[in-house]
Amino acid sequence: VTHVIIVPVFNEAPSVGAVVAESRVHGPVLVIDDGSSDATSAEAHAAGAEVIRHPRRLGKGRALRTGFAAARARGADRVVTVDGDGQHPAAELPRLLSASDQHPDAIIVGSRLGGTSEGLSAGRRNAVRVASFFVTWVSGLSLADTQSGFRVYPRNVLDTVRTRRGGFVYETEVLIAAALRGHPIVEVPIVARPRQRQRSRFRPLVDGTAIGGYLAARTLGRWTCELGCAPSADAALLTRRRQTTHSVDDRRRLSRQRTTSALLATLAAPPILALVLVQTLADDYFPDVVTPLVSMLYAPPRLTPGPITNHTRESDRAATGLALGAEAAAPPVPPA
Ligand SMILES: Nc1nc2c(ncn2[C@@H]2O[C@H](COP(=O)(O)OP(=O)(O)O)[C@@H](O)[C@H]2O)c(=O)[nH]1
Ligand SMILES: [Mg+2]
Numbered sequence: 001v002t003h004v005i006i007v008p009v010f011n012e013a014p015s016v017g018a019v020v021a022e023s024r025v026h027g028p029v030l031v032i033d034d035g036s037s038d039a040t041s042a043e044a045h046a047a048g049a050e051v052i053r054h055p056r057r058l059g060k061g062r063a064l065r066t067g068f069a070a071a072r073a074r075g076a077d078r079v080v081t082v083d084g085d086g087q088h089p090a091a092e093l094p095r096l097l098s099a100s101d102q103h104p105d106a107i108i109v110g111s112r113l114g115g116t117s118e119g120l121s122a123g124r125r126n127a128v129r130v131a132s133f134f135v136t137w138v139s140g141l142s143l144a145d146t147q148s149g150f151r152v153y154p155r156n157v158l159d160t161v162r163t164r165r166g167g168f169v170y171e172t173e174v175l176i177a178a179a180l181r182g183h184p185i186v187e188v189p190i191v192a193r194p195r196q197r198q199r200s201r202f203r204p205l206v207d208g209t210a211i212g213g214y215l216a217a218r219t220l221g222r223w224t225c226e227l228g229c230a231p232s233a234d235a236a237l238l239t240r241r242r243q244t245t246h247s248v249d250d251r252r253r254l255s256r257q258r259t260t261s262a263l264l265a266t267l268a269a270p271p272i273l274a275l276v277l278v279q280t281l282a283d284d285y286f287p288d289v290v291t292p293l294v295s296m297l298y299a300p301p302r303l304t305p306g307p308i309t310n311h312t313r314e315s316d317r318a319a320t321g322l323a324l325g326a327e328a329a330a331p332p333v334p335p336a
């Protein structure tokens with residue numbers, strides 16, 4: 001199985017050389033320079049990468065697509081994506097690839113240890129948790145880190161899963177789209193390093209709103225099918241996926257719990273996200289009243305209530321191919 005490592009970058013001259021050098025040990029590296037105005041291309045090239053350059057900044061999603069097309073043209077069976085800021089240690093790459101060997105049909109996600117909490121500000125962490133909650137609600141996936149850019153994509157996922165979104169939305173969109181097509185998503189915990197430059201390129205207002213808008217649209221779609229108005233193909237897939245080994249009564253009860261949690265979470269989302277945004281923009285000046293609210297309303301077990309025995313978990317896994325990371329950690333719900 002051949003792979004190509006692609007690195008989408010915008011103005012990462014200080015770090016991209018080291019990223020290329022350490023990644024090259026594990027395979028050919030293709031850097032997509034998204035119209036950088038610094039020496040990114042030159043640094044990447046000097047370190048031994050092939051470089052494709054966009055004439056101007058088109059966003060991370062477009063850069064990834066350029067990379068995927070180039071990897072496909074080079075006959076790659078799978079594509080590894082690594083951020084150019086040095087946060088993803090190449091030493092973890094063999095673990096991601098071996099997970100991909102075991103699950104050839106899955107997207108492998110290098111999940112930042114501790115469910116994205118390490119090295120993230122409270123605001124960013126809350127935003128990721130709210131996003132992950134709605135990703136679970138619309139797709140049935142329970143993942144700790146839906147925003148990690150350290151991944152392995154099998155070629156058949158790239159060939160069959162249609163995506164339209166750009167920027168930082170791509171990574172959320174592709175997970176949901178792939179899961180609804182029945183591709184497993186497998187998380188491999190990794191330890192992320194601190195970034196070298198001080199600020200994230202993620203702009204809370206612009207990029208956060210784009211992801212929020214995308215998830216809001218999907219959530220709306222999910223509610224329409226929940227209310228029975230427009231049973232979509234997605235809903236059918238999701239329902240089939242849930243028909244595991246629970247009894248009918250159990251399934252009804254679990255589904256009621258899930259719906260109530262999702263309803264609360266949906267209604268609370270606009271004010272909570274406004275608070276999260278203020279918290280992100282004004283980081284240290286804001287007493288953290290938001291985290292407890294987010295913990296209460298957006299805890300992953302609220303969408304994946306038990307009781308789930310180990311036996312059921314195993315058969316769930318077999319039946320759905322889902323990575324059950326967060327689900328496995330869910331405490332069993334006491335009998336009613
Ligand atoms: N191609 C491209 N890459 C970008 C853009 N913005 C950020 N990136 C890259 O996406 C990766 C993740 O960005 P980063 O700022 O580290 O985000 P964070 O670590 O999630 O806060 C880095 O490799 C960036 O260079 C962009 O507009 N275009
Ligand atoms: Mg980063």
